[in-house]
Amino acid sequence: MDRPELVELLSPEGLRLLDSLPPWTPSLDAVKAVSDLRRLGHSPALVSAVLTQSRLRAKARAKFGEFADRMLFTEPGLEQATRLSVAAIHAGRFDAAGVRHVADLGCGIGGDALAFAAVDLDVTAADIDDTTAVIASFNLAPWSGARALNAAAEDVDLTGIDGVWLDPARRTTTGGRTTRLANAADYSPSLDFGFALASDRAVGMKLGPGTDRDVIPDEAEAQWVSVDGDVVELALWFGPLARPGVKRAALVIARGAAHELTNDADSADEPVGDLGDYLYEPDGAVIRSRLIGDLARRLDARMLSEGIAYLTADAGAETPFATRFRILEHLPTDEKKLRVALREREIGVLEIKKRGIDVDPAQLRKRLQLRGESSATIVMTRQAGRHVTLLVERV
Structure with missing residues (x-):
């Protein structure tokens, strides 16, 4: 979204027009919608902005439910935003640890910041992109204890702030094309910046689920999260946010319910054994966290083959951590x-x-x-x- 579109969208006329539009559907005739709005005298920039937002709101319902109907988005911001169900779990960690003021550094469109504010935490959100920061500010407006800044993570004054949530930029945009950064050393802000903050504050960090495990500090709790079979993030927790005795966790959210496997280290695999009557395909979070051995022992199962993430058992058992065949x-x-x-x-x-x-x-x-x-x-x-x-x- 360019600046003229954003200015028109945030005008009283723009917001009224956006809220007056019928719900976006895949069958909507976009050409006719543009023509109808232009005939009513609306500018091309405003028409483009409100129709884009209507489409993004419809797409965002999968992540934000009914809250999406009162939010604004950018295309990359929505793609990278934390699902509300997962953001609520993040917020619960900070709240349970007694944190009262969270800095959400690299806040994007404000998905996590919304969840922090919803549990009555004060929130200072920041994003280095000016358009994204303005949209985050709009999304956070209903909460008096939340604000959004247009600033780099390294430049935010953390005086009086006892908790930090960090979502480093893991993509770069060149010539209109967005690509994923393969090397964690290239993230912005750097992982070292986040790790340094954890020396005297409660810090949580969101990384991609495929992040090289070698970058995980020994003192961190590493939690891989999947939603309906899709592994969506690796969360690192430091200080009072990290649970005693937990270094590896697989959080599986499916059909609205959350289940978790935890251990103080990677678990040892069970031995390879004969093919039984059942085959289990572990959830991706279980595989990423290397807790397949723990799951096998729960199911009285064995490895199907060395180094392959399938389990087999003679009897079938219900489990949220694997698909059973x-x-x-x-x-x-x-x-x-x-x-x-x-x-x-x-x-x-x-x-x-x-x-x-x-x-x-x-x-x-x-x-x-x-x-x-x-x-x-x-x-x-x-x-x-x-x-x-x-x-x-x-x-």
Whole structure:
């Protein structure tokens, strides 16, 4: 969003017009919507701004629910914003630790800051991008104890602030294209800046779930978080925010409920064993936190193969930490024989899951030339080091 669009959007006329629009739907005729608003005398900049915001609000409901209908967004800000359900957990940490004033450094459009304010914490939010800071200020306006600054994280005065939430920029924009930074040393602000703050304050830090584990300090609690099967972040907690005896945690949020595995270190894997009647695919947060061994022991399960994140067990058990499959039969690993086996079973729709096997599921699906009215799931992986193809069904 450029400055003229933002100025018009934040005018009384702009905000009234935005709130008067019908809900955005995929079937909306955008060309007709533009023409209708232009005929009413609205400027091109305002029309562009309100229609963009209407579209982003509709998209944001997946993260912010009904709150999205009173917020403003930028496209990258929405993409990078913390989901409200996860932000509420962040806020709960600070509140439980007795923190009263949080600095949200690199606040983006203010998703985490909103959650902090909602539990009656004072909030000083800051973002180095001026447009983003203005939008965060608008989103925080309903809370008297919250403010947003246009400032670099390193320049915010932390006097009187006893907690810091840091979300370093992990992307860079060049020529209108945004790319993810591969090296944590290139984040802005730097990780060293955040780690230094943790020497005398309660500090939480949001990183990408694939962050190199070598950068995690020994004193931090590392918590990987997944929402409905998607691993969304690695949170590092320092000082009073870190739980005693917890260094690794997998927080799994699914269907509105939260479940957690914790340990004081990476857990040792269970030995590889025979294939049982059930196959378990651990949640990505469990895999990232290296707590597969703990999950296996909970399920009375064993590793399917060395270094592969599948578990197998003789009996099925409910767990929020893995997807459970019942193994129906072994299928051929040879591609031609597999094609014949699938045709014999009249399988026309096939889900292909794979680990430890060099195969492109999309290309394989084409080569299998599927025909039939039935659907199925196969797992292509290794069992005790050898290739296997398993016909399974979700339990």
